[in-house]
Amino acid sequence: MSTTTNTNTTTATRGQGQSIDLAGKICLIDGHWQPRVIAEMNDYQFKVVKVLGEFEWHRHAATDETFIVLEGALRIALRGPGYAQGHAIVLTAGQMAVVPRGVEHKPCATVETELLLIEPRGVVNTGDGDAGGRAVQNDQWI
Numbered sequence: 046m047s048t049t050t051n052t053n054t055t056t057a058t059r060g061q062g063q064s065i066d067l068a069g070k071i072c073l074i075d076g077h078w079q080p081r082v083i084a085e086m087n088d089y090q091f092k093v094v095k096v097l098g099e100f101e102w103h104r105h106a107a108t109d110e111t112f113i114v115l116e117g118a119l120r121i122a123l124r125g126p127g128y129a130q131g132h133a134i135v136l137t138a139g140q141m142a143v144v145p146r147g148v149e150h151k152p153c154a155t156v157e158t159e160l161l162l163i164e165p166r167g168v169v170n171t172g173d174g175d176a177g178g179r180a181v182q183n184d185q186w187i
């Protein structure tokens with residue numbers, strides 16, 4: 046039985062054609078609210094992040110955003126047309142939610158929580174606004 050080595054470095058650097066250890070990648074992150082890219086699919090990026098405390102209200106006018114909780118718990122407050130005051134999504138490990146494009150949201154974790162985010166390449170973590178100076182540089186791979 047023969048094996049072939051993948052010499053396509055572009056594919057390899059995009060996290061494709063290989064196993065990715067989510068827990069191992071998350072262990073490499075030191076701070077909170079600092080998403081890091083682990084793979085790409087077409088124009089979408091898969092990002093891991095540790096969160097604790099409250100983030101700022103923000104929105105992404107041009108795209109939906111997917112949150113998948115790997116460990117811990119996350120509350121995502123939503124506001125805007127179609128959402129009653131105080132509406133929130135509460136997620137625990139193994140659950141996910143999609144925040145629709147244009148909807149203001151405010152993630153919050155009372156315990157350290159590990160997430161997998163799925164969003165288009167180039168999306169700023171703070172959305173369309175400043176969000177209190179918490180924007181991180183895009184395309185930081187781990």
